[in-house]
Amino acid sequence: MKSIRIGIFGLSRGYDNVDSILLNNAEIVAGCDQSEVLRERMKQKLPNIALYDSFDEFLNHDMDAVYLANNFAEHTKFAVRALEKNIHVISECTASGTLAECVELTRAAEKSRAIYMLAENYPYMLFNLEMQKVYKSGKLGKVLFAEGEYNHPVGPDDTYFIRRYEGHEKHWRFYVPATYYITHSLGPLMCATHSNPIRVTAMPIYFPRDDRYATASYVGDNSAIITCLNDDNSVFRVTGCAHFGGHENSYRLACENGQIENVRGDDKVMLRYDPWTTPIGEEQRQFYHPAEDVDDAVRAKKTGHAGGDYYMFKDFFQSIREGTQPCLDAYVATRMSAVAILAHRSLMQYGVPYDVPDFRKEEDRVKYENDRETPFWGNDGSAPTIPCCSHPEFRPSEENLRKYREVFAPEAK
Numbered sequence: 001m002k003s004i005r006i007g008i009f010g011l012s013r014g015y016d017n018v019d020s021i022l023l024n025n026a027e028i029v030a031g032c033d034q035s036e037v038l039r040e041r042m043k044q045k046l047p048n049i050a051l052y053d054s055f056d057e058f059l060n061h062d063m064d065a066v067y068l069a070n071n072f073a074e075h076t077k078f079a080v081r082a083l084e085k086n087i088h089v090i091s092e093c094t095a096s097g098t099l100a101e102c103v104e105l106t107r108a109a110e111k112s113r114a115i116y117m118l119a120e121n122y123p124y125m126l127f128n129l130e131m132q133k134v135y136k137s138g139k140l141g142k143v144l145f146a147e148g149e150y151n152h153p154v155g156p157d158d159t160y161f162i163r164r165y166e167g168h169e170k171h172w173r174f175y176v177p178a179t180y181y182i183t184h185s186l187g188p189l190m191c192a193t194h195s196n197p198i199r200v201t202a203m204p205i206y207f208p209r210d211d212r213y214a215t216a217s218y219v220g221d222n223s224a225i226i227t228c229l230n231d232d233n234s235v236f237r238v239t240g241c242a243h244f245g246g247h248e249n250s251y252r253l254a255c256e257n258g259q260i261e262n263v264r265g266d267d268k269v270m271l272r273y274d275p276w277t278t279p280i281g282e283e284q285r286q287f288y289h290p291a292e293d294v295d296d297a298v299r300a301k302k303t304g305h306a307g308g309d310y311y312m313f314k315d316f317f318q319s320i321r322e323g324t325q326p327c328l329d330a331y332v333a334t335r336m337s338a339v340a341i342l343a344h345r346s347l348m349q350y351g352v353p354y355d356v357p358d359f360r361k362e363e364d365r366v367k368y369e370n371d372r373e374t375p376f377w378g379n380d381g382s383a384p385t386i387p388c389c390s391h392p393e394f395r396p397s398e399e400n401l402r403k404y405r406e407v408f409a410p411e412a413k
């Protein structure tokens, strides 16, 4: 079988996924980043690949697919360019930073012969794959309620995190509203149930980091609690990226015949029925480690996010080879972006509900095709047009900034 040739755009997260790609027998032929340091690091790992600092030149390289791992809210314009050339796209979250871009992405994906997939890896964690399998078996009946929680606190002294994941003072992580990083909590629920959010509300949990923290963040919201009404009458409650104490991510599908969830603080799942709904031959309450193919397990263990990165690329390459649409196609991806964007608008008004557009419909596209509100600084220097925090006046303290600048001072390196 001919190997798929892929290029990586953005060599920070992009570098982290080199092994996930190679373990799936694809060939990495090109890389692109404006940072010379990151290009050099890539060269050390893969001496034979072509490296670029400009996307235009990178996209002219002969390749079948691109992995977009550049700034969080800037994927769409690059995805559209690749789709126009019928180059397959796997794009990091979020699919689109504005509602206008959601429209542009769905239109481009429809016109293209190439596959578009969101690089949302949490649905591919083993316990989420198990939850999908059990739900799809039909034994639980229809989903009524589901929860998704992505909780990633960062310690006040974690200078590794600041150096690796943050950076300059206008970096997207310092402006990402509490609702925007939603795909790790919502993605696993949508992939399992295929329920589509149609109406959304959100509440902020305002709790800024105190002066112990080295940070330049303009977001004082610790977390957001988001509620979605779906097109099948079910309801989801999810977080964006939450920062409660106690790192974990957890999911629960509560259905007409029973529930399945991953157990907080463990990698087991718990499956429960009622006495009158328990399938013949099964225990009413099951508490187990999901089974895994032995060969896949060996490869998945070498990659990040509990194997989610490996299984995600496996699915992408399979979609390309078989010409099938992945679950995380442009419609699902842009719906998640729209939920995140509209949940932020709701949160700014303490829970006012918003209808989520259906980007399959031209009337919804026309309504949002010029909606370019953004809380981010652009890579081109463009300024935010809306606040990123429920308290728009919130700023990092002088002490936060002093400690943050100290981390990047030359003598600290």
Ligand SMILES: NC(=O)c1ccc[n+]([C@@H]2O[C@H](COP(=O)([O-])OP(=O)(O)OC[C@H]3O[C@@H](n4cnc5c(N)ncnc54)[C@H](O)[C@@H]3O)[C@@H](O)[C@H]2O)c1
Binding pocket: 009, 010, 011, 012, 013, 014, 032, 033, 034, 035, 038, 053, 054, 055, 069, 070, 071, 072, 073, 092, 093, 094, 119, 120, 121, 164, 165, 166, 305, 379
């Ligand atoms: N799924 C996951 O588990 C996971 C984990 C980490 C990051 N991510 C996602 O990956 C993406 C990147 O995250 P990160 O932490 O690596 O961010 P980052 O800001 O550290 O890296 C982005 C890289 O893209 C480069 N870049 C941006 N615009 C460019 C341009 N126009 N031309 C050339 N290079 C450009 C930057 O120089 C930078 O090196 C984000 O979308 C983030 O949400 C996902």
